[in-house]
Amino acid sequence: MIRILQVVAYQPVGGVGTFLTGLKENLNNQEFKIDFLESTKSTSGDFNQKINDGSSNLHILPELKLKNVGKYFSEVKIFYKKNATNYDIVHVHAPNLAFLHFYYARKYGISVRIMHAHSTKYSTNTIKAKINRLLIFLGRKLATDFWGSSNNSVDFMFRNEDMKVVIPNGVDLNKFKFSISRRKKIREIYGIREDDFLVGCIGNLLAAKNYIFLLNVFEKIKKNQNIKLMIVGSGEQKEKLEKFIDSKELTNVILVERTKSPELFYSAFDLFVLCSKFEGFGYTALEAQASGLNCLFSTGIPKEVDILEENKYIGITNQDKDKWASVIVKESNFVVAESISSNRKRRFERISDSRYSITNSIRMIGNEYTRLMRDRS
Template identity: 30%
Template sequence: MGKPSRVLHFQGRMGKGGAETFMMNAYRNIDRSKIQFDFLIYDDFKDVTPYNQEIISLGGNIYIVPNPNKHILSYIKVVKQLLIDKKIDIVHSEIFFGGGINLWIAKKVNIRKRIVHSHATSDGKGNRFPLQVIRKLFHYLIKNNATDYLACSHEAGLGLYGEKQPFIFVPNGIDLEKYRFVPESKEHLRESLAISKEAFVVGNIGRFEDQKNHTFLIDIFEEIVKINPNSHLILIGTGSLQDSVKEKVENKKLSEKVSFLGERNDIPELLKTLDVFLLPSLYEGLPIVAVEAQAANLKLVLSTEVSKETQLSENVHFISLNKNAKEWATVILTEPFGNKPKLELEIYDMRKTAKQLEKIYLE
């Protein structure tokens, strides 16, 4: 058997965000005798390393390059040489804003398969005139240099490619069984977190960045506490806004009711401690955390900016960000709190997604 095809993933960073988690799930399940993954990381994020050891153990490489947002010419030069020297067979770009540059470089060095993958409905950078011009250039580079177009949802595809470009829907697969069957009891898991077994527990998983809208999330939780004082909030993740969110929690005198857990490896167990999963994001594609929460049979309350395709179970509520925090709190506190998955959830079995990716890579 010949050497496996090497796929270079343009990620920018390899923290525990949705796109990174998806690609690691795929890497664990793909046939690595046929396909091997490598990851391209910006030097600003070289110290974000939760997956590095596992990547290396699976046979992958991590390449550190200049951040194109700061050193675009150096980035182009370094990436061009990297693609040649490391004998990359396929490029897979998950960068929403500016990903077209990666495909253009790959085409310049004659890489025949150049994949672009949308994981969001927006780049979140606003619509100021200079950004509109740059965005059109990047879209032009995608259109003229990509060979394969992927998206985690219909809305994510439209968000990056527009209405005229066909694309392939690739589900954000997970290990469904891991979330369905957690052997430990909810009471024991709450006890380990010093949370009362009688408390009403709301949770969120996401980087502390503007997109995830933690500021409004804290406003919502404040209203929840006014209605039900025996409530608790679990926040999982890290990010540049974490300190400011902690400060807001302290100012609202909610510190004893909010747990900041950082990055965790026990997400199935943590989801089992919750009554409701809350995601008031400013924009999303089809978030993996929402799939995980539904596999764990939780009630979900999401913003209307999250793709409607996220609804894979019966007890999912979409609320406009124009509604005030009290209205959000009322929906969150309304029973029932469990959930029943639909058949569509089975599409998100990562073993199926990995087979789909294999087919795309090897065509």
């Protein structure tokens, strides 16, 4: 049995959390044992509830705050001194913390140390970006292998390293398959008529997701009363978005709290948009395509996300807002109710055998773990 420790900074939400829960649910078996090491003040939360079910161990470190730095460093050392013999691989998903974990993992005998990039930026904050760049440089010196969620993330963070692997973020495609009943249910709950054109996006309400840009686009098309925008998610920018919506009187925009069942919402959408400033991969874009949706992406989204090669990419400068508005209006004219099911079924069938299915993705990860252990035996 290969024993893997997955290391995260905070309790992950969004794409990283989905990736790790999928890994735990599909790879934690007789061949592999997966445990987690996390910095948090509480073991509650959706992610922790999913992984802390008895088949995996959840180890807790002090909450990552400035006042706890000394305690965090000390607890990391104690953890590896006590537990390193229980693991063959340490797999870090927070590259700016990798230097510390890899130092003690190497010191206490863990021979495989994977640094995993899920982003194409060090930070949106200039000072934090400079600090993270230095910390990641130190971590790279102690890592043995380098994984990333896309070519962009690997090239950005590990350009000059050997032992690089792109690991596709697999999705349980059947979970997101289009459903008429789901579509009707969500639209009824939120007062969306069947002849309304619903544009949707799902994700954390963070500056990097660029929702203010999207709201500016919808200010331009609010006269088209049948075109609605639904943003599903929670995060630090919620209040800012609410104030913007109120100030611009965007009655065509609906904010919905983060959901445990995103698959319900994809079925309700007619077009999926992702206008992020940057993404390591863009997990929700894959889920949307599994639901058969046409998508509109910013140029900050990796090209390999466009699995069906049918989707559009547009820049996110101020001059591009009119382009986004124009494309959305045009898309709204193409949706014919009676063809929705057939079109989305066709797209699902095309994506279902891709390397982004959870089955194919997990098989690749398992093979990589096995290869790494074989190469070092």
